[in-house]
Amino acid sequence: MSVRIYVVRIPGVAAVFAAALLLLGVGVWLGGEKVWRALTPLSGFVSGRTVIIDPGHGGPDPGCLSAAGLCEKEIVLDVARRLEIYFQRAAVYTVLTRREDRDLADEAGEAGGGRKVRDLEGRIALARRSRGDLLLSIHANAFPSPVWSGAQTFYYPGREESRRLAVLVQNVLVERLGPNTRKAKAGEFRLLEKVPMPAVLVEIGFLSNPREAELLGRPEYRERIAEAIFTGVVQYWLCQGQGGEPAVDGLAGVQPPPAAPLPQWRLKQGEALLYFGGPTNLDDFLAPEVRAVPALAQEKSLEKRIQAVVEELLAGPGEGSILSPTLPRRARLRKVRVRGEVVQLDFDRALVESFHGGARSEELAVYSLVNTVTELVPGCRVLITVEGKAGATLAGHMVLDRPLSRNEEVLR
Ligand SMILES: [Zn+2]
Incomplete structure (x- = not known):
């Protein structure tokens, strides 16, 4: 069975130019003087890398839906395409797990299970083969209560590099798309567990929240989401280049204080x-x-x-x-x-x-x-x-x- 892997490569000279321009742009854009001073040695940390972008669901699986009929599989594909353009401009190779309205169940090889499980296995197989430097899985959220809102980034529990990436992406999402009190969280999601590279799942917002669903329906809002995710990834690479510690203000020592013990409940019989x-x-x-x-x-x-x-x-x-x-x-x-x-x-x-x-x-x-x-x-x-x-x-x-x-x- 043939598997399509989409890799976009910008030829040599153009890539160097694009990288230089981008780094100039990113430096101004990220704003901090700290970041600016570190620009020269950074080109090696950004251009030439490969990012796997995974728009969730597709084909027979629409993902979640808003009350007005907005479909997760469609908006996440649009965000993935916009995100790809940001990376291409930075001379970063991109692999999209899908470009059309389809799932990857037919590419799961021998994997058993229902269609949604085989779809996940197809994505895992593609990500493993394409050997990207990191993976961004793009989803939208829904919850029975319409009051829940806000983008949120997840990493697999115990995967430290993924956690660092998630914290930085979440930080930019909150900064640029707030108000949002959500923090990067651990989540036991199969794709994040099974791929070897740092991997995060970004829930770009709640389709079950009427205000957020309306925003997610707007192209300019989806562009801002893509820009925020891209900026978070660049910050992650910048941090790696500076010895691995997050350089963004407020993120040094991101370990939360130990949580208070949960209350003990005394139950009566019955x-x-x-x-x-x-x-x-x-x-x-x-x-x-x-x-x-x-x-x-x-x-x-x-x-x-x-x-x-x-x-x-x-x-x-x-x-x-x-x-x-x-x-x-x-x-x-x-x-x-x-x-x-x-x-x-x-x-x-x-x-x-x-x-x-x-x-x-x-x-x-x-x-x-x-x-x-x-x-x-x-x-x-x-x-x-x-x-x-x-x-x-x-x-x-x-x-x-x-x-x-x-x-x-x-x-x-
Ligand atoms: Zn989803």
Whole structure:
């Protein structure tokens, strides 16, 4: 099967010229005197590199949608093309994972799974073959609550170079497209895990927020997003060239202070702790709700107790609650099976077919299940299956092919 890899090369002399012009421009543009002084030795850090730009979704997978019908797959492709132009002007080689409205499922080789999972595998294979210096995956977000807004950049947990890149890209996005209080965050997304180069996933905004969806519909706003991402990447390279430490004000020592311990909940008999989405735009995490679940007091079977609690979670936050649902209400839990320390939750297809979220909301949906079940069965791992099979994906960013442990990071 032939695979198209799009590599744009600017011939020799033109490349040097373009790089010189760009560095001049970038120096003025980034503004800082510190950056300006460092310009001469920087040409080697910018031109001649290869960036893989990955517009998410495509073809049969539209990604998330705005109320007005704006489609994630279309706006992220437009941003990717604009981003490519910035890199081309800097004599940086670009590889786009797609240029048309299609997915990469047919390029996944032997990989099994549903179309969305094979699409991810196709992107991973392409990124590995093209040996880029870094990968930028472009997505848009959606959440059941329309109040959530703001671009956000993700890296795979424990990947230090990716985290540094994410912090710098997020910083420029906030600076240029604010108000936005979101910070770069770790996210367990398959593509970021499986590619060897530093890789980030940029959620360019929430299509579920009417104001942001309207902005994302405007070409000039998408241009500003592309410019901001490009500037963040250049800053990352500049930092590498200056010995690896972020040189941008306010970013030195980006390690956050140790987080405060989470509150301990005392539950009465017959009560469960359920995890839902945070109430406001500043609460981009899971928050607990105490719920009376009569079956907990009556049922002896652990499977039935878990079943009852997960059904409460699927029903959504309680009446009058300020929290947001994380899972599609139509999804049904078909069976619970406990084998050793692994709890298998088997759902019907509605879990996948009725889920319309971005990468972060997919992560919150998955861990609302995992963390709720680990409240009931401390220390267990949770395997989420669809019609008996592992390896499903809710929205094409995570692959549910292994039992997951409780995640405390999504609680703050
Ligand atoms: Zn997406």
